Amino acid sequence: xxEIAYTSVVGTGVAADLSDHRxxxxxxxxxxxxxxxxxxxxxVHEFIPHGLTVVLIAAESHLVLSTWPEFQTVTLDxxxxxxxxxxxxxxxxxxxxxxxxVQIREWSVAIGHEExxx
Numbered sequence: 001x002x003e004i005a006y007t008s009v010v011g012t013g014v015a016a017d018l019s020d021h022r023x024x025x026x027x028x029x030x031x032x033x034x035x036x037x038x039x040x041x042x043x044v045h046e047f048i049p050h051g052l053t054v055v056l057i058a059a060e061s062h063l064v065l066s067t068w069p070e071f072q073t074v075t076l077d078x079x080x081x082x083x084x085x086x087x088x089x090x091x092x093x094x095x096x097x098x099x100x101x102v103q104i105r106e107w108s109v110a111i112g113h114e115e116x117x118x
Contacts, residue, residue: 001112004061006105007086009076009093013100018069021052027096028054028065028076031089035080037063060084074099 017023021044032039037058046052050070056063061079068074076093078086090104 001110002081003108003110004079004081005084005086005108007076007078007080007090008105009090010103011074011076011093011097011099011101012072014072014074014097016097018067018072018074019046019050019052021046021054024052024065024067025054027092028056028063030096031065031076031078031092032056032058032063034088034092035063035078035086036060036082036084036088037078037080058084063089 025042025044029039037056037060039056040059041057043055044052051067053067054065058080060082064077066075074093074097076089078089080086086106090102094102
């Protein structure tokens with residue numbers, strides 16, 4: 001059986017430039033690294049007139065960072081398995097963006113099944 005740990009962070013009241021795709025990509029990579037994830041691939045998509053999403057594919061699953069500059073809001077969603085942990089990524093998120101308010105939710109899901117012994 002494998003456990004997938006999910007972490008979802010919402011930061012509001014963010015004064016940082018939420019249109020700076022280079023800085024936000026760097027933040028996402030640093031968060032994944034802090035979580036113990038291994039970057040495999042990435043996509044950064046900028047929305048018109050504003051906002052962007054950074055998707056990092058990790059060997060352990062994925063990280064998605066999305067911005068809503070018009071609402072001074074950023075979300076960070078992680079799904080990780082193995083020894084990777086989401087909480088250190090939350091710390092990077094909070095340190096770099098300094099949101100006025102942060103909501104963090106964590107949960108896990110077991111997938112697969114244990115073989116019966118008998």
